[in-house]
Amino acid sequence: MSETRYFHISKTGKFTRIDSLKKGLSFLTKKDGYLWLDFFKPTKDDFSELIEPLGLHPLSIEDCVDESQIPKIDEYHRNSFILFNAFHYTAGDLTVSEVDAFIGKDFLVTVTGHNSENRKLMNDIERTVGLVEENVGQGPAYLLHVILDLVVDQKFIAIEALEDEINTAEEAILSNLAGFNPADLLHLRQDLLTVRKSLFHEREVLVKICRLDCPFIPKKSIFFYRDIYDHLSKFFELTESSRDVVTSLMEMYLSMLNNQMTKISNDTNLTVRRLTFITTIFMPLTLLAGIGGMSEWSMMTGPENWKISYPLFLIIMAVLGVVNYYFLKWLDKRRGKKGDLI
Numbered sequence: 001m002s003e004t005r006y007f008h009i010s011k012t013g014k015f016t017r018i019d020s021l022k023k024g025l026s027f028l029t030k031k032d033g034y035l036w037l038d039f040f041k042p043t044k045d046d047f048s049e050l051i052e053p054l055g056l057h058p059l060s061i062e063d064c065v066d067e068s069q070i071p072k073i074d075e076y077h078r079n080s081f082i083l084f085n086a087f088h089y090t091a092g093d094l095t096v097s098e099v100d101a102f103i104g105k106d107f108l109v110t111v112t113g114h115n116s117e118n119r120k121l122m123n124d125i126e127r128t129v130g131l132v133e134e135n136v137g138q139g140p141a142y143l144l145h146v147i148l149d150l151v152v153d154q155k156f157i158a159i160e161a162l163e164d165e166i167n168t169a170e171e172a173i174l175s176n177l178a179g180f181n182p183a184d185l186l187h188l189r190q191d192l193l194t195v196r197k198s199l200f201h202e203r204e205v206l207v208k209i210c211r212l213d214c215p216f217i218p219k220k221s222i223f224f225y226r227d228i229y230d231h232l233s234k235f236f237e238l239t240e241s242s243r244d245v246v247t248s249l250m251e252m253y254l255s256m257l258n259n260q261m262t263k264i265s266n267d268t269n270l271t272v273r274r275l276t277f278i279t280t281i282f283m284p285l286t287l288l289a290g291i292g293g294m295s296e297w298s299m300m301t302g303p304e305n306w307k308i309s310y311p312l313f314l315i316i317m318a319v320l321g322v323v324n325y326y327f328l329k330w331l332d333k334r335r336g337k338k339g340d341l342i
Helices: 021-029 058-064 125-130 140-175 183-210 219-293 303-334
Strands: 003-009 015-018 034-040 072-075 080-090 093-103 107-112
Touching (some): 003 021, 058 080, 080 140, 093 183
Antiparallel strands (some): 003 034, 072 080, 093 107
């Protein structure tokens, strides 16, 4: 649902809520302070009345309602258009929303709400601005700094949440490799790439501002924006480090999984080897038992001697089994193989 707020900010930093846009625009001619127009989820029609008095460019208005834009700064004759991203990370889901700003000599227009799932970034902005009234009264550039600083602070919360997810993934890999889902690492990597892309372009925006490319941000306010640039650079480095950690975790997961599969394969090979060894021992015994069983009552000594021939036959089979066992062990030792077979 669209929502709009209008404020007049005096040179002393005092906020005055304005009921209508027409009344707000009338303050532009009084040269007393400046005007702040805050839009939440606006449509193109909401900007129609601002094109003429504030000189908003149709291309910038198009960017305000397009959710697929990257951070940037565009310079126009009567204003500058700045696009930033706000991050929100909850329950493993990263949401990236836009924060748009038009800054002119005596006005600031902010646009939020698109792709934000109804989260209002500017809910506490009046209280935040109230803490620095003296600075905010110096011009719209100082108010813009407060807003961008708030956006950047929330980025850190999201990045910290991502780092916690990475630590949780590492613990899951070490404690329960079989139950770990590698898709979680891929999801984290994609979120970090999204954050990195946004931070990279936002740093470029701050470089242009600190280089005084924006005529509506005075030189005396630049050191505030340098502070934001320092924060973005720090977050960019944290994101790069986190990406390296995720890559290492993926390699560790694959390595541990490969080691586990190798161990299972070795155990299977050892079992098969043992069974083969046992089978090799009993094969000649099975042959002798088959031959002997064909003449059960007579054997080769006659039926009257079965009490002697059967025990003797069993003894011969036992001796042959023992000889076969040690012969195979000797062959195994000769080949240089180690380890018990049974």
